[in-house]
Amino acid sequence: MPQKRPENYRVVKPGEPHPQGWNVPPVNDLRSAIALLKTLPGQYIETDREVDPIAELAGVYRYVGAGGTVMRPTQTGPAMTFNTIKGFPDSRVLVGMMASRERVSALLGAPVRELGIQMAEARKNVTPPVMVKPQDAPCQEVVYRADDEGFDLRKILPAPTNTTEDAGPYFCLGLVLGSDPDNQDNTDVTIHRLCVQSKDELSIFFAPGRHIDAFRQKAEAAGKPLAVSINMGLDPAIYIGAEFEAPVTPFGFNELCVAGGLRGQPVELVDCLTVKQRAIARAEIVIEGEILPHTRVAEDQNSGTGKAMPEFPGYTGEANPSLPVIKVKAITTRKQPVLQTLVGPGEEHVSLAGIPTEASIHIQCNDALPGLVKNVYAHSAGGGKFLAVLQVAKRNAGDDGMTRQAALIALAVYRELKNVILVDEDVDLFDTDDVLWAMQTRFIGDSDTIFVPGIAGHVLDPSQAPFYDPRITAKGTTTKTIFDCTVPYHLKEHFVRARFKEVDPSLWVPSLFNKNAS
Numbered sequence: 001m002p003q004k005r006p007e008n009y010r011v012v013k014p015g016e017p018h019p020q021g022w023n024v025p026p027v028n029d030l031r032s033a034i035a036l037l038k039t040l041p042g043q044y045i046e047t048d049r050e051v052d053p054i055a056e057l058a059g060v061y062r063y064v065g066a067g068g069t070v071m072r073p074t075q076t077g078p079a080m081t082f083n084t085i086k087g088f089p090d091s092r093v094l095v096g097m098m099a100s101r102e103r104v105s106a107l108l109g110a111p112v113r114e115l116g117i118q119m120a121e122a123r124k125n126v127t128p129p130v131m132v133k134p135q136d137a138p139c140q141e142v143v144y145r146a147d148d149e150g151f152d153l154r155k156i157l158p159a160p161t162n163t164t165e166d167a168g169p170y171f172c173l174g175l176v177l178g179s180d181p182d183n184q185d186n187t188d189v190t191i192h193r194l195c196v197q198s199k200d201e202l203s204i205f206f207a208p209g210r211h212i213d214a215f216r217q218k219a220e221a222a223g224k225p226l227a228v229s230i231n232m233g234l235d236p237a238i239y240i241g242a243e244f245e246a247p248v249t250p251f252g253f254n255e256l257c258v259a260g261g262l263r264g265q266p267v268e269l270v271d272c273l274t275v276k277q278r279a280i281a282r283a284e285i286v287i288e289g290e291i292l293p294h295t296r297v298a299e300d301q302n303s304g305t306g307k308a309m310p311e312f313p314g315y316t317g318e319a320n321p322s323l324p325v326i327k328v329k330a331i332t333t334r335k336q337p338v339l340q341t342l343v344g345p346g347e348e349h350v351s352l353a354g355i356p357t358e359a360s361i362h363i364q365c366n367d368a369l370p371g372l373v374k375n376v377y378a379h380s381a382g383g384g385k386f387l388a389v390l391q392v393a394k395r396n397a398g399d400d401g402m403t404r405q406a407a408l409i410a411l412a413v414y415r416e417l418k419n420v421i422l423v424d425e426d427v428d429l430f431d432t433d434d435v436l437w438a439m440q441t442r443f444i445g446d447s448d449t450i451f452v453p454g455i456a457g458h459v460l461d462p463s464q465a466p467f468y469d470p471r472i473t474a475k476g477t478t479t480k481t482i483f484d485c486t487v488p489y490h491l492k493e494h495f496v497r498a499r500f501k502e503v504d505p506s507l508w509v510p511s512l513f514n515k516n517a518s
Contacts, residue, residue, distance in 0.1 A: 024109040029282035030233045043078050043103050050084040053160040058343050065096045067347030069314030076100045076347050088158040092338045098236050099348035107236045116358025116376055127260030129267040137270035137281035144331040152199040156331055159196050162344050165307045167300035167319045169196045172341045174230040178212040181219045187254045188212050189242045195299055203297050203323040216291050225290035227275040233284025233340045237262040243356040274329035284337040288330040296322040310344035311460045312383035354384025357414050364413040365406050373406050377429045386418040393425040397489045407482040416458040421483045438485040450482040
């Protein structure tokens with residue numbers, strides 16, 4: 001399958017060593033990922049106690065490991081499988097697979113603080129997907145066709161709700177695969193909000209600028225449906241790789257190539273059974289369907305709550321009054337499938353969105369300003385999207401201005417980014433207290449703050465709306481801000497942190513220190 005190639009692109013053949021030498025674990029689907037987590041203390045738990053997928057499941061995991069922007073009390077904890085789902089005796093639900101950087105590190109094989117760098121390398125060194133035969137596709141072991149008597153997706157799959165006021169049950173980790181109506185090889189994969197509306201219909205929400213929505217609009221203009229597959233229960237590398245956005249992955253670039261680059265092995269695809277589209281062969285669950293032209297529904301048409309679901313900024317979004325509809329044609333699954341979901345504003349979203357954000361900024365800054373930006377952290381407080389911390393190492397007086405240029409590049413490369421904090425190389429960008437320390441001692445508000453007003457941001461930020469600020473003319477517009485918390489180059493010798501003697505603390509307190517920790 002030919003793929004559109006961005007600049008600095010190299011195809012890595014299966015089995016080649018990873019360019020950075022990371023030890024990629026033997027994971028190629030959700031089940032092998034779970035098997036790996038079972039070997040790691042504190043990273044995975046199961047329960048056989050019955051749980052209701054309607055609000056209760058998310059309510060439990062909120063305390064266990066949701067983290068992120070979830071209202072406190074919450075924490076970053078283990079991934080959790082619920083083995084007994086009320087009303088669904090043959091189903092299991094997994095939540096939190098990627099809800100910690102430590103877990104993602106184990107699943108992808110890069111150190112915790114280098115995950116964004118690993119993602120950047122995987123975008124530059126990709127492995128395109130390959131097709132397999134139906135007999136080699138576990139996702140088609142069990143088949144439910146929409147024209148079968150009694151077909152009802154609401155009885156087949158335990159779609160959860162996060163809260164009691166959700167518009168309806170949602171598939172929160174449904175990776176939608178769609179193609180250009182005029183070129184089947186021009187393919188995109190992205191995660192979208194999918195609300196169950198009837199026995200064979202889902203609504204789909206597109207944030208502005210999504211490539212599959214462009215495919216949908218093109219098909220709709222021709223009066224035709226757009227064939228898609230919704231893939232759930234996947235290798236974490238597929239989910240995270242799919243979160244890259246333009247311009248790092250340009251229109252028509254298949255992000256499954258990035259997942260292949262992360263693994264050094266191609267993602268396997270199989271032809272769908274009922275629509276002209278492909279599905280991820282090792283998925284736990286695939287929904288085959290078509291996005292109907294000129295058909296819209298209110299997201300909360302069945303509940304009337306006026307709410308959608310908890311969004312990544314930490315608030316419950318308003319129900320959309322008019323969303324496109326997916327007509328389901330079939331559901332295929334593995335035997336005893338695991339439905340994978342997430343808690344909307346939790347740390348799992350931070351990993352999914354944030355690590356590709358870090359990679360995107362790292363790629364563009366390195367191309368434009370080689371050697372200046374050492375690392376990037378897409379902070380949990382912004383859901384992996386709104387807030388980035390850039391760590392720089394100034395080499396001369398000219399880098400004072402280049403540092404701020406790096407922040408502008410970050411804002412340009414990732415449209416949904418709202419605030420950038422710049423710190424020096426002696427500040428731990430992953431330690432919020434250290435970043436705030438830099439802001440208190442290396443920052444003056446009126447000289448070290450840069451405002452960029454009237455810029456497109458993200459429609460799910462409630463402050464980016466006219467009701468919040470009358471100067472805003474359209475939802476999803478904001479003022480973006482750069483906080484330069486770095487020391488001017490000529491003053492660096494005056495801002496040297498207290499230097500302690502280097503020792504090995506494990507000699508005194510071995511129980512608290514692990515030399516092999518990332």
